[in-house]
Amino acid sequence: MFKGNRKVLGIFALIACAFGSQAFAQTQGCIVLKSTAEIEKEVVNDKGEKSKVLVPAGKVIPGTEVVWTVTANNVCKQPSDKVTINNAVPEHMTLVPNSAFGPGSDVSYSLDGQKFAPAGQLTVQESGAARPARADEYKHIRWEFKNSLQPGASAFARFRAVLN
Amino acid sequence: MYSLRVLGAVCAFTVCVGLGSNKALAVGVAAGTDITNTAEVTYAVGATSVTTNSNAVVVRVAEILDVAVTRQSPANTAVGASSTQQEIVFTVTNAGNGPEAFRLVMDSVIGADDFDPTPASPSIYFDSDASGDLSPGDTPYTVGSNDPLLNPDTSITVLVVNDIPATAVDGNVGITRLTADARTGSGTSGMIFAGQGAGGTDAVVGMSGAIAGSTGQYQVAGVTVSAVKSQAVVDQFGGARPLPTARINYTVTVQAVGTGSAANAVFSDDIPANTTYVPGTLSLNSTPLTDIAADDAGEFSSTPGPRVRVTLGTLTQASGTQTIQFAVTIN
Numbered sequence: 001m002f003k004g005n006r007k008v009l010g011i012f013a014l015i016a017c018a019f020g021s022q023a024f025a026q027t028q029g030c031i032v033l034k035s036t037a038e039i040e041k042e043v044v045n046d047k048g049e050k051s052k053v054l055v056p057a058g059k060v061i062p063g064t065e066v067v068w069t070v071t072a073n074n075v076c077k078q079p080s081d082k083v084t085i086n087n088a089v090p091e092h093m094t095l096v097p098n099s100a101f102g103p104g105s106d107v108s109y110s111l112d113g114q115k116f117a118p119a120g121q122l123t124v125q126e127s128g129a130a131r132p133a134r135a136d137e138y139k140h141i142r143w144e145f146k147n148s149l150q151p152g153a154s155a156f157a158r159f160r161a162v163l164n
Numbered sequence: 165m166y167s168l169r170v171l172g173a174v175c176a177f178t179v180c181v182g183l184g185s186n187k188a189l190a191v192g193v194a195a196g197t198d199i200t201n202t203a204e205v206t207y208a209v210g211a212t213s214v215t216t217n218s219n220a221v222v223v224r225v226a227e228i229l230d231v232a233v234t235r236q237s238p239a240n241t242a243v244g245a246s247s248t249q250q251e252i253v254f255t256v257t258n259a260g261n262g263p264e265a266f267r268l269v270m271d272s273v274i275g276a277d278d279f280d281p282t283p284a285s286p287s288i289y290f291d292s293d294a295s296g297d298l299s300p301g302d303t304p305y306t307v308g309s310n311d312p313l314l315n316p317d318t319s320i321t322v323l324v325v326n327d328i329p330a331t332a333v334d335g336n337v338g339i340t341r342l343t344a345d346a347r348t349g350s351g352t353s354g355m356i357f358a359g360q361g362a363g364g365t366d367a368v369v370g371m372s373g374a375i376a377g378s379t380g381q382y383q384v385a386g387v388t389v390s391a392v393k394s395q396a397v398v399d400q401f402g403g404a405r406p407l408p409t410a411r412i413n414y415t416v417t418v419q420a421v422g423t424g425s426a427a428n429a430v431f432s433d434d435i436p437a438n439t440t441y442v443p444g445t446l447s448l449n450s451t452p453l454t455d456i457a458a459d460d461a462g463e464f465s466s467t468p469g470p471r472v473r474v475t476l477g478t479l480t481q482a483s484g485t486q487t488i489q490f491a492v493t494i495n
Contacts, residue, residue, distance in 0.1 A: 033205045033218035059226040059366045060199075062192020062261055070203040070218060080207040080214075087203040092193040092225075149207070157203075163225065164193050 030076035031083065031149065038067045062163050065096060072155045079148040085157045088113065088140050093161035097135035102143040102157035109133075110140040191317040195227035195262030196363030227262035227361030229346040230370035233378040236296075236321070240337075242385035242424055246330040249284055251298040251323040252380035253291070256344045258314035260370060262362030265311040265347040270324045270340060274379065278336035281326030281382055288342070291321035298323050311347055326382065334386040335423050343377035350374035385424030389479060391431065392417045410494050412439065418486040420479040429479045431488055435470040439492035446490045448474050 038054035045051070057066050070087055074080050085102070089095045098119070100107045108116040111124065111133055122133040143157040193199075203218040236253040243250045258264050270288050272281040286304035290312070293301035302323065303310070312320045324342050332338065348367045349357045351374070361367035399410035406412070416433065420426050435441045446453045446462045453462025453474065461475045472490050479486070 029214055029216040030209050031205050031207055031214070031216055033203055033216055035201055035203045035218040035221045037199075037201065037221045037223045057223050059224045061226045061228045061368045061370075066199075066223060068201055068221075070205075072205050072207075076209065078209060080209055082213075083205065083207040085203055085205050087201065090199050090201045092197060092199055163199065163223075 030074055030078070030080050032073045032075050033085070034071045034073070035087075036069045036071075038069065039064060040067065060163050064163050065160050066093070066163060067158065067160050070157045072149065072157075074149045074151055074153055077151050079150050081148045083145040083149045083155060085143045085145075085155075086140065087142075087157070087159070089138065089159075089161055092164050094136045094164055095138050095141070096160040096162060099160035100141045100143075100158070102145070102155065104147055104155065105143040105145045105157065108142045108144070109135075109138040110142065111137060113140045116140070116142050191259060192228065192261045193225045194316065195225055195260075195361050195367075196365055197225040199223040199225065224365050225261070226366040226368050227264075227348075228260040228370040229264060229348055229350065229357075229367055229374035230259035230372045231264075231266055231344050231346060231374060231376045232257040232259045232372065233342055233344050233376045235378045235380045237380050240381060240383040240385075243328045243382045244386065245328055245332045245384050248327045249298055249325055250281070250328055250382060251289075251325045252340060252342075252382070253296060254322045254324065254342045254378055254380070255319045256312065256314070256322055256342075257319040258316055259372060260346070260374075261316050262367075263313060263315050264362075265313045266344045267307055267311055267347055268305055268322060269307070269343045269345075271343070272326055272338070272340040274339045274341055277339040277381065279329055279332045279338040281338040281340050282329060283340075284325040284327055287325050289323040289325060291323055294321070296321075298325055324380065328382060328384065332384045334384055336384045338382045338384075339379050340382070341377050341379045343375065345375035348374075383423070385422070387420050387422040387424030387426050387480070389418065389420050389426045389429060391419075393433075406494055408494050411442065411491055412494065413445075413491045414489065416488045418476065418479070418488065420481055420483060422481060425478050425480045427478045429476040431474045431476060431486075433472050433488075433490075435472070435492055438495045440495060441470055441472065442491040442493055446472055446474070447488070448476075449487050450489075 037057040039057040040052045041055045042050055043053050054067055060066060070085050108118050110116045111122055123130040124133045141159055145155050149155050200220050200222050202220045206215045234255050236255055241252055256266055268288050272283050288305040289302040290305060292303045293299055324340050326340055348360050351369050353369055353371050353373055355369040357367040393416045396413045397404045397406050397410055399405045399407045418431055441464055443455055448461055453460050455464035457463040463473050465471060474488050476486055
């Protein structure tokens with residue numbers, strides 16, 4: 001399903017670029033963003049060794065940790081700059097501390113979706129005094145990629161959250 | 165798409181939680197709820213800034229099957245031998261996250277006690293009138309017929325009713341148990357009943373195994389309250405002859421014997437005919453009591469007939485001997 005979709009989108013992008021219409025490419029977007037939800041499952045191989053794999057999270061129960069992965073794929077022939085992925089922590093879920101990462105990106109957080117800051121630098125008002133916000137209070141995550149995303153290249157961002 | 169190595173590294177830096185993390189949650193997000201995620205990306209192509217959304221990923225919350233049974237009655241329910249329809253009160257709580265029906269089973273043949281209570285017929289009732297005890301308004305329970313359907317985090321009060329055998333003697337203990345299990349299914353934690361949860365989602369057995377029980381015990385408690393009255397006559401000539409105007413000092417000792425308790429014990433004694441109470445002579449355990457009602461444990465009243473009364477409260481064998489004294493004069 002996932003691979004199939006990508007192939008279709010890739011072909012579509014090629015057609016768009018072949019027409020050489022930059023306006024058309026912008027309208028449709030150079031970056032195709034894909035979000036997935038997975039959970040860890042322990043598997044045992046033939047040698048009896050245990051390892052964990054990610055399997056699609058169709059149905060989960062409260063207390064389950066879900067791994068959310070966002071993949072940005074540049075389908076145009078020109079690089080994309082200043083690539084920034086924003087993802088709100090889904091409703092009914094709590095962010096797992098230190099779980100957000102994305103290769104080549106700076107991760108910041110926000111309580112309100114407006115003000116973003118690196119981990120540990122946000123504050124909340126409580127009883128008239130400011131205190132550092134806890135990771136479970138972060139409601140938004142932002143990944144700012146330091147380098148341009150080259151044609152055909154992918155960037156990915158990931159975080160974990162527990163179902164309340 | 166991603167190698168196991170990367171995944172392993174992720175897991176090492178974060179807390180990997182599985183089913184075990186459910187233990188602290190009485191109830192989580194309601195079964196059947198859809199959790200949706202959409203990411204957004206902004207970027208620049210040349211001088212143009214673009215914003216695009218991802219697909220919306222939907223994860224559906226499955227149902228956890230969990231139940232808790234808690235005894236509401238005291239650790240010991242005091243009963244008399246041969247008494248019937250003695251209830252022990254429990255609550256059954258749906259500790260899962262979806263509406264669930266529960267089957268109730270009671271059992272009174274349990275080891276480690278002195279006698280087996282005899283299940284009454286019926287032996288399980290719902291406390292329909294919320295009185296906290298067995299009363300005519302309560303509904304009998306029949307397995308499979310009126311299994312309680314509970315919403316998440318809600319409870320129902322259940323009465324387990326037994327008769328006490330005549331052979332039980334003072335101090336004997338008899339244990340009874342109530343067990344509740346989810347009608348969808350119970351078993352090992354993590355077991356999945358595909359498609360059988362609320363709203364067609366999966367049902368997953370929670371930490372309780374979707375079955376729970378609690379025990380309560382009856383204790384045969386007999387108590388005998390006895391009172392012993394003695395008198396000392398003092399006449400006006402320094403002797404002990406019951407002459408007119410001679411004074412009679414009464415001493416009454418009250419004692420509870422046995423394992424039970426006598427609630428609201430009140431000592432009451434009519435002033436004998438042809439005598440008159442001496443005001444201010446009433447005492448309990450050598451502490452003077454007034455003759456006025458309600459200001460302390462004692463009172464003297466003249467209607468309907470002259471009498472003294474002392475409120476003793478709940479008496480047990482541990483209370484020890486209660487000594488009441490008062491005096492009268494012979495008319």
